[in-house]
Amino acid sequence: MSETKTPATRPWRRRILRGLGALCGALLLVGGVLLADAWNAMGTSADGARLERMKESPRWGGEGFVNPMPMVEPELMEATARWLEGGDHRTPESPPPIERRARADFEAAPEGGLRITWLGHSTMLVELDGHTLLTDPIWGERSSPSSWLGPKRFHAPPLPLEELPELTAVLISHDHYDHLDTPTIEALEARAPRYLVPLGVGAHLEYWGVDPARITEVDWWDEVEIDGLRLVSTPARHFSGRTGFDKDATLWTSWAMIGPEHRVYFCGDTGYFHGFREIGERLGPFDATMLEVGAYNQLWRDVHLGPEQAVRAHGDLRGEVMLPVHWGTFDLALHAWTEPPERLRLAAEREGVRVAIPRPGQSVLPSSPPDVARWWPTQPVQTADEAPVVASHLDERALGAAAVMH
Ligand code: ZN
Ligand code: ZN
16 A cells, blocks of 8 residues: 555655745745845944943943933833834824925025924934034834834935935934934945944944044044034933844934034933033033934833923023924834824923924924924824823932033
């Protein structure tokens, strides 16, 4: 019996095995390509002279960089579980409206010498006293090491990357994926821009092919002067890392951009801390502040501001007009995507702060900011009372500001 059955079953088995083999091969190949993609995006760690310089920073804590103000560690397990659970209105039902822009829009110098254009998330094009700066550029499809997995952008980039005007420098705040986007850095290489980055971040840039001669690494309060423009690295309360094994291996920073006529401040990513007051005292007042208002939650209360604390920071910084950043492009938290501007409007009104809430691609002249008009849909959101975000370790008497900064 077995002799007659064997020849009949063997070809089938062989075919199945061959099919499975081909499938595994194809999966491995695709997996390999995707992994190579992600592997490249994870960047690399600092070594040699770069690492030695990092270790000399007052911010170096032995294993990595440390915030001067103590932090409550984010509750990552609960945060991830709740993020995966999903929620109402965290992403728009249809792409939000954008203003499509082209290089011609930036050919003429802005009236009054200062114009700020929101290109989505924390990507700002700042035209200031004859200079043009770009912050945390992200043109990539996802805020993730992978091109096929991770938070996907809500809207197309309002300005094609190749339409960017000539840049004085690109300023990077830290190495998280939504601020340091590998495909964007690689695409920007065609224009060979100059980079100003916090300590350690240059290692990633070099790994992706940026000429070290075009990278300047800075510690807090270091400043770089370019043709009359002062670019000052200022403190922030945050963290860094791209792999899960490199937490705080590179520094995070905010930036003050100081021209002969105008001053602006860009916060990068930060929780609320007393350092804002010192930045305001030393480098303010600012014609405009760009402050993050999205991706907040009390579960990670020391690493993102949220709208109410952003308004408070604007006051500490001695800002004139506040522009919100870090919202409206990626779903990185648990709140409705329209909650940041709704809460910001109320908080700004309550505190008497002038705020401009541009749509992606819209330019703002801080000397004559547009009225706040709701361009996003009206939908249910949680209020500041229902879901407050309050940073830890704040000395409400505010006497500790100097003590915590040094
Ligand atoms: Zn971050
Ligand atoms: Zn971020």
